[in-house]
Amino acid sequence: MQTRADLQSQIRAWRQAGETIGFVPTMGALHSGHLSLVRLAKKNATKVIASIFVNPTQFAPGEDFDTYPRDESADRAKLDSAGCDLVYLPTVEEMYPDGTKTNVRVEEMSDLLDGIYRPHFFYGVATVVARLFLHTQPDVAVFGEKDYQQLQIIRRMVRDLGFPIEIIGGETARDADGLAQSSRNLYLTPEERRIAPAMQAALHRASVRLSNGTLPSIALEEARGLIMAAGFTDMNYVSLVDPATLEDLPDAPLPEGTVARLLAAAWLGKTRLIDNISVTR
Known part of the structure; x- marks a missing residue:
């Protein structure tokens, strides 16, 4: 129609x-x-x-x-x-x-x-x-x-x-290796497709670190480093934000009971990938 x-x-x-x-x-x-x-x-x-x-x-x-x-x-x-x-x-x-x-x-x-x-x-x-x-x-x-x-x-x-x-x-649909499903994944070369799940893995590690009280600045910098070390070619952001307003949270350990959101965007060759996960302290 x-x-x-x-x-x-x-x-x-x-x-x-x-x-x-x-x-x-x-x-x-x-x-x-x-x-x-x-x-x-x-x-x-x-x-x-x-x-x-x-x-x-x-x-x-x-x-x-x-x-x-x-x-x-x-x-x-x-x-x-x-x-x-x-x-x-x-x-x-x-x-x-x-x-x-x-x-x-x-x-x-x-x-x-x-x-x-x-x-x-x-x-x-x-x-x-x-x-x-x-x-x-x-x-x-x-x-x-x-x-x-x-x-x-x-x-x-x-x-x-x-x-x-x-x-x-x-809920985000993912391939077996953790990559968030996206129409733009069709642009990835076989080697880029092998690298791509590193973004979700880095976010997962950061979420665990944050839930254990690590400073956001440390956890986020680690995540950026892991994504780039995996073979991504340019980093836009890895950010920890309020899940409703999307504003950056302070650089302090998350208080008990906090629910936040980790979001990332980076280029892998000619393809821009995004992902996000929830974080709970």
Whole structure:
């Protein structure tokens, strides 16, 4: 289904039949992590819509919009297998009729972490997700915790704008060696794929150190060193933040009962990888 009019006709029929609606937005190139989000939505709603839309407003000039992996037929088959009831495939013109003059900005949170290195990105994400919410009118929407900053920004947007939507975070899906599943993993060479799990391993070691009272500055510097020593080519950040606000925590041992979040981003060759894990003291 490609048009908002057709989509909302189906939604009206479902509503009249007493159905509830779950929504999973994607950019395609689906893997088992995406499908786990569809299954999670299915547990929380009677009908599930998944969208496939490679959103141009979240790519800066020179990024991989034109080369971003696309395989619509394979994606639709995967969604069918996961119990998705409807696939929404809007065109750019459907999402941004006559271009776009109105954008959604979640201030401050969008300018931290990934926002430092991709200052356009979360404004594009918030804008397209707000529009997709208006198109799909879901009761619940599911986003992966792998993109943790995105998840928290969407939660704040929903709260601030009053969308009547429950936002659910789905646990990060990982390969057997710990690598967080991502569409961009397809860009990795075999040697880079061998190196890539070092990021998650470094974060896990840091989380253990922090939970035992190690100073954040020491644990984070160790993690950065381990990631670079494994063969990553450039480090963006390894940060310990408040899980709700995404602001850096003080450089002091975590107080007992603290729940924090470790996030990392680094380049491996031509591929930028991100990951995160929870930390509890």
